[in-house]
Amino acid sequence: MKKKEIYSLVAVLVAVAAFVAFAYGLKVKTSTAQKDASQIYALIRDRVATVAEQAKDTLKQLGDEEHTLSAKNDDCAIPLAAYLNEKKEVFDVFLRVKPNGELDCTPKSAVSGVSFSERIYYKKVIEQKDFVIGEFLVGKVSGLPVLAVAQPFFEEDGALKYILVAGLKTKWLEAILAENNKFDETLIVEIQDASGTLLSYFATGHLANPGEGRRVEIARHKLFPGASDAEVVIFQKT
Incomplete structure (x- = not known):
């Protein structure tokens, strides 16, 4: 096999290995984010009930x-x-x-x-x-x-x-969301009410601007099943 062919083969193998590593890393990252999202939702749901x-x-x-x-x-x-x-x-x-x-x-x-x-x-x-x-x-x-x-x-x-x-007041919700630094930092937690208004973090007192930046929805749950029409929506920045 000629050197040129060997170099080409090595380049292909390196590219494949890099892609596999990236895909694996993305899978692990997404899995971690979904786990963190479930924990955040549980914290919000339980606190709302209280x-x-x-x-x-x-x-x-x-x-x-x-x-x-x-x-x-x-x-x-x-x-x-x-x-x-x-x-x-x-x-x-x-x-x-x-x-x-x-x-x-x-x-x-x-x-x-x-x-x-x-x-x-x-x-x-x-x-x-x-x-x-x-x-x-x-x-x-x-x-x-x-x-x-x-x-x-x-x-x-x-x-x-x-x-x-x-x-x-939503100080208790702010406190939960402030703990987000314990979780995946790429997560964005929002509350969506029945009219579709997204209230982001409740930390600034301002309505969120849906569509800002690139993000993927990874979790959506009823805030308090059977008692509220609001939903917890969790995105991951991309």
């Missing part, structure tokens, strides 16, 4: 507070403001919503002209007549990303009286 249960208890307690449900308009803001001040590390806002979905009052004051009738949590409360986990969204009142939860309260005859809504 904070939702705590929020349910808080809303029921708030409903038992004097004047919370009986006060009219502006007076309603007083107990809501006091409770929010007490729980400000966890909650971003409390709202009292009328049966028709119109906002009745907030911790700041009575509000008119704001309707939540299209919100997922409102529709679920009307349908289920029980505590519901809504969606991750940017609040109409606060303007900040929150996890919305809602608890209905009824008259003695069974008619819906009011819905108390809480916006859960």
